[in-house]
Amino acid sequence: MPSRDPIRFNQTTIEGRELDYIRRAIEQGHTSSSGPFSHKVVELLVAAHNAADVLLTTSCTDALEMSALLLDVGPGDKVIVPSYTFVSTALPFARQGAEIVFADIEPNTLALDPASVADLLDPAVRAVVTVHYAGIGGDVGGLMSVLPDDVELVEDNAHGLFGRIDDKPLGTFGRFSALSFHETKNFVCGEGGALVLRDDRDIDRAHILYDKGTNRRSFFLGRVDKYSWQDTGSSFGMSDVSAAYLLGQLEQKEIVLAKRKAVFDTYVEHFSGVAERLGLTLPSIPPGRVPAYHMFYLLCPSPTMRDALLAGLMKRGITATFHYVPLHSAPGGRKFSSRAYDCPTTDDISGRLIRLPFHNALTNQDQARVAQAVVEILEGSP
Ligand SMILES: Cc1ncc(COP(=O)(O)O)c(C=O)c1O
Structure with missing residues (x-):
C-alpha cells in the first residue's frame, strides 16, 4: 500500500547549532541588532561576497527599501523590474515615488531579458532590479551590456545566495544586492534579510538609514561624541536572536x-x-x-x-x-x-x-x- 502521508511543499530544518546559539544569544543579553551573532553572520556574508559591507535586516524587502533610499529614487525617476517576480522587487521603489517599468523574462532562466530591458530604457530610468529566479543566475552579462553607465543595477538575490556565474557569486554584480532568510528560503531565520554593499562610498549612509536616520555607528566607532538625527531611515536591523539562528544555518x-x-x-x-x-x-x-x-x-x-x-x-x-x-x-x-x-x-x-x-x-x-x-x-x- 503506497504511503498517503502528506508531503509538504516546504519544511524548515535544524542543520547545526541553531538552538544552542539562540539560547546563548538570549543569555548573553544583547538581543537587539548588531550583537555578537550578527557580527559573525556579517563577517561570513562579507567574505562570501567580497563585499564592502553587509547589513542584516528584518527581510529582503527591507534590504531593497534601503537600496531605494540609498539611490534616492523618487518622483520623475523610473525603475525597471521583471514582471515575473515577487511584489518586494518593485514595491520599495514604488513607495519612494518612482515609476515602475515592467520588463519581460527570458524563457530559459526566467530571469530578466536584456532585450526587453533595452527596449524600455530612457533617460528617466535610474535603476534596474534583477532576480536570479530559482537561484539560477540570469544573463547579467547581457544586462550590463545594455545598461548605460548612469543606470544602477540592483540584484534581488532572495533565491540565489552561494549561486555563481562562472567564478563570480550571485549578488556581486550590482551596486546593491538583497538576500532573504524567510522560512521559505535556503538559509532561514524566520524572517530576515541582508543588504550587500559593493562600494565603500555607500557604507556611511547605509548605516545612518539603518539606524533610524542617526549616526549611531559613528558614535560607537568613537568618531563623534554623541549621536543625533542626520537623515531619513528606519529601524531595519535584525535581532541578534534571529542572527544566532541564521549563523547556525549558514555554518552548515x-x-x-x-x-x-x-x-x-x-x-x-x-x-x-x-x-x-x-x-x-x-x-x-x-x-x-x-x-x-x-x-x-x-x-x-x-x-x-x-x-x-x-x-x-x-x-x-x-x-x-x-x-x-x-x-x-x-x-x-x-x-x-x-x-x-x-x-x-x-x-x-x-x-x-x-x-x-x-x-x-x-x-x-x-x-x-x-x-x-x-x-x-x-x-x-x-
Ligand atoms: C524574488 C523575491 N524577492 C523578495 C522576496 C521577499 O523576501 P522577504 O520575505 O525576505 O522580504 C521574495 C519572497 O519570496 C522573492 O521571491
Whole structure:
C-alpha cells in the first residue's frame, strides 16, 4: 500500500547549532541588532561576497527599501523590474515615488531579458532590479551590456545566495544586492534579510538609514561624541536572536547546498526520461551558471494541465504550488506604472509553472511518490 502521508511543499530544518546559539544569544543579553551573532553572520556574508559591507535586516524587502533610499529614487525617476517576480522587487521603489517599468523574462532562466530591458530604457530610468529566479543566475552579462553607465543595477538575490556565474557569486554584480532568510528560503531565520554593499562610498549612509536616520555607528566607532538625527531611515536591523539562528544555518552551508542539489538532481533523474512524452519542460541551467538550488519547477504543456496537476497532487496529499502572478497585470502594478505592458513570456510561464515540494528533509521515497503522481495525473488519472 503506497504511503498517503502528506508531503509538504516546504519544511524548515535544524542543520547545526541553531538552538544552542539562540539560547546563548538570549543569555548573553544583547538581543537587539548588531550583537555578537550578527557580527559573525556579517563577517561570513562579507567574505562570501567580497563585499564592502553587509547589513542584516528584518527581510529582503527591507534590504531593497534601503537600496531605494540609498539611490534616492523618487518622483520623475523610473525603475525597471521583471514582471515575473515577487511584489518586494518593485514595491520599495514604488513607495519612494518612482515609476515602475515592467520588463519581460527570458524563457530559459526566467530571469530578466536584456532585450526587453533595452527596449524600455530612457533617460528617466535610474535603476534596474534583477532576480536570479530559482537561484539560477540570469544573463547579467547581457544586462550590463545594455545598461548605460548612469543606470544602477540592483540584484534581488532572495533565491540565489552561494549561486555563481562562472567564478563570480550571485549578488556581486550590482551596486546593491538583497538576500532573504524567510522560512521559505535556503538559509532561514524566520524572517530576515541582508543588504550587500559593493562600494565603500555607500557604507556611511547605509548605516545612518539603518539606524533610524542617526549616526549611531559613528558614535560607537568613537568618531563623534554623541549621536543625533542626520537623515531619513528606519529601524531595519535584525535581532541578534534571529542572527544566532541564521549563523547556525549558514555554518552548515556545504551540507545544506549538497542536500538541495541532491533533491534537484533526483527530480531531474525522475523527469528527464518522461518530459518529452508528457510535454514538460525542466529548469534550464546555462553553461557556467552554478545554481543555489532554491527550488524545482516544471513547465506544463498548458495552464489547464498545470491546474489539473496542482489539484491532482493536492488530492494525493502532495502540496505543490504555482508561483508569481505577473506584476504588470496586478492592480498594484498598474497603479505604480503609467502604461500597459506586454510581457508575453511572463504571462505564458506564470500560467504553466508548477513548483514541486523542495526542502532539506525531502526523502528519495517522497520524491519518487511525487514523480509517480505527476506522471499518473498527466497521463489522465484524476
Ligand atoms: C524574488 C523575491 N524577492 C523578495 C522576496 C521577499 O523576501 P522577504 O520575505 O525576505 O522580504 C521574495 C519572497 O519570496 C522573492 O521571491
